[in-house]
Amino acid sequence: xxxxxxxxxxxxxxxxxxxxxxxxxxxxxxxxxxxxxxxxxxxxxxxxxxxxxxxxxxxxxxxxxxxxxxxxxxxxxxxxxxxxxxxxxxxxxxxxxxxxxxxxxxxxxxxxxxxxxxxxxxxxxxxxxxxxxxxxxxxxxxxxxxxxxxxxxxxxxxxxxxxxxxxxxxxxxxxxxxxxxxxxxxxxxxxxxxxxxxxxxxxxxxxxxxxxxxxxxxxxxxxxxxxxxxxxxxxxxxxxxxxxxxxxxxxxxxxxxxxxxxxxxxxxxxxxxxxx
Numbered sequence: 368x369x370x371x372x373x374x375x376x377x378x379x380x381x382x383x384x385x386x387x388x389x390x391x392x393x394x395x396x397x398x399x400x401x402x403x404x405x406x407x408x409x410x411x412x413x414x415x416x417x418x419x420x421x422x423x424x425x426x427x428x429x430x431x432x433x434x435x436x437x438x439x440x441x442x443x444x445x446x447x448x449x450x451x452x453x454x455x456x457x458x459x460x461x462x463x464x465x466x467x468x469x470x471x472x473x474x475x476x477x478x479x480x481x482x483x484x485x486x487x488x489x490x491x492x493x494x495x496x497x498x499x500x501x502x503x504x505x506x507x508x509x510x511x512x513x514x515x516x517x518x519x520x521x522x523x524x525x526x527x528x529x530x531x532x533x534x535x536x537x538x539x540x541x542x543x544x545x546x547x548x549x550x551x552x553x554x555x556x557x558x559x560x561x562x563x564x565x566x567x568x569x570x571x572x573x574x575x576x577x578x579x580x581x582x583x584x585x586x587x588x589x590x591x592x593x594x595x596x597x598x599x600x601x602x603x604x605x606x607x608x609x610x611x612x613x614x615x616x617x618x619x620x621x622x623x624x625x626x627x628x629x630x631x632x633x634x635x636x637x638x639x640x641x642x643x
Contacts, residue, residue, distance in 0.1 A: 369412040375435045377405040382609060382635035383431040385492060389582055389607075390423045397542070405433075412439065456490045458499045464490035464521060467553070477503075477528050480553050481519050482546070490521060494580050494606040497631040497638035498522050501604055502578075505640070507531045513574040515593065516581035516607070520547035520561065526576070527556040535560040537568065566592040576602045580638075583608040587619055594623045597643055602628075606638035613637050 373396075377384045384406050388399050391408050398409040410419075420426060426433055455465035455472045462477040472478070481489050490496050499522065508530030514523035517536035527534045536547050536559055544563035551559040562568060566589040577593050579586055586605055593603055603625065608616055610632060616639065617627055625641035632638075 370409045370440050371412055371415045371437055372440045373408045373410075373435050373437045374402075375405040375408065375433055378432045380405070382493075383425060383428075383433070385634075385636075386425045386609075387423070387433065390425055394419055394422065409440075453489065453491075456496070458490060458496060459503050461503050462499060462525065464499075477525070479521055479524050479528070481521050481550055482553070489519065493633035493636040494638060495521060497633050497636070498578060498580050498604055498606050499525055500631065501629075501638060501640060502526060502529055505602070507576055510575035511535075511573065511598075512576045513537070513569075513572075513578065513593075513596070515566065515577065515579040515589070516585070517547055517561070518543050518580075520550050520559065522578050522580065523547070523559050523561075524551060524554045524556055526578070527551075527559055528554075531576075533560075534558075535562065535572070535574075537562045537564055539563065539565045565589070569593075569596050572596060573598050574601065576604070578604045580604075580606040583612045583616065586616060590619050590623060594625070594643060599643070601643055603641045603643065604638065605641065606636065608637055610635055610637050613639070 388406060395414045396408045396410045400407040453466055455463055455469050457463050457473050457475060461475055463472050463475045464479045464481055465472045467480055467482055490499055502525045507526050509532045511533040512526040512531040514536040517523055517538045520536045523534050523536035538544055541563060547561045551557055569592055573596055575598050577597055605616060620641045625643045628640045628642050630637060630639050
């Protein structure tokens with residue numbers, strides 16, 4: 368199988384490298400390797416077209432300088448490349464997120480084993496890290512929890528480990544769905560309900576807590592759908608957007624009856640807790 372490799376140089380690196388990765392994932396790029404000056408991104412040749420990057424907003428931003436070159440390459444061992452760059456992390460001294468091949472890791476209260484493959488969510492990204500921190504701080508015991516845009520389902524697994532009575536994880540990406548199915552079983556939480564889809568598949572089930580770590584535009588579009596399936600007095604955790612977008616997300620939530628309770632900020636990204 369032939370892949371197209373794009374080598375991006377990004378200055379300044381953060382948070383713009385992460386924004387670039389998120390946007391590239393939305394147009395079909397399926398594997399990424401961060402470098403000292405940017406990122407390498409890979410897409411199958413059959414999914415590629417010359418106009419692919421025209422709708423990548425960050426490439427037009429005046430806040431960052433991005434250059435790139437591209438080439439055709441043969442298929443590589445993506446998992447091996449990922450393993451070269453994935454180290455265990457510890458969140459708030461209480462939760463270790465590691466891969467199955469990690470052996471020398473800290474002994475913490477919670478351990479989550481994640482093999483993300485081509486899915487998003489190991490805890491390394493600031494947004495995932497902050498939501499994990501929220502879940503360690505707050506009580507979800509005996510609650511029903513929805514993880515929208517679940518990626519690897521690391522956040523759903525954390526909710527289950529914290530005692531949630533029912534957890535559902537949803538992602539539109541087939542890679543994320545398959546990877547989530549593997550990860551929930553690997554962590555002893557095969558009872559987590561994993562579905563492929565978006566907010567349109569939400570039905571009559573009501574939730575006490577909703578986690579949505581996606582991106583600004585999807586959050587703004589789907590917030591009414593989340594509020595419609597949230598129990599009165601319930602909590603919504605939002606992340607996946609930048610500090611510059613804090614006000615617009617807060618306005619959207621307050622118009623739906625949400626009250627901002629707490630914010631976290633990390634590497635230019637925001638995570639927020641709203642009670643409705």
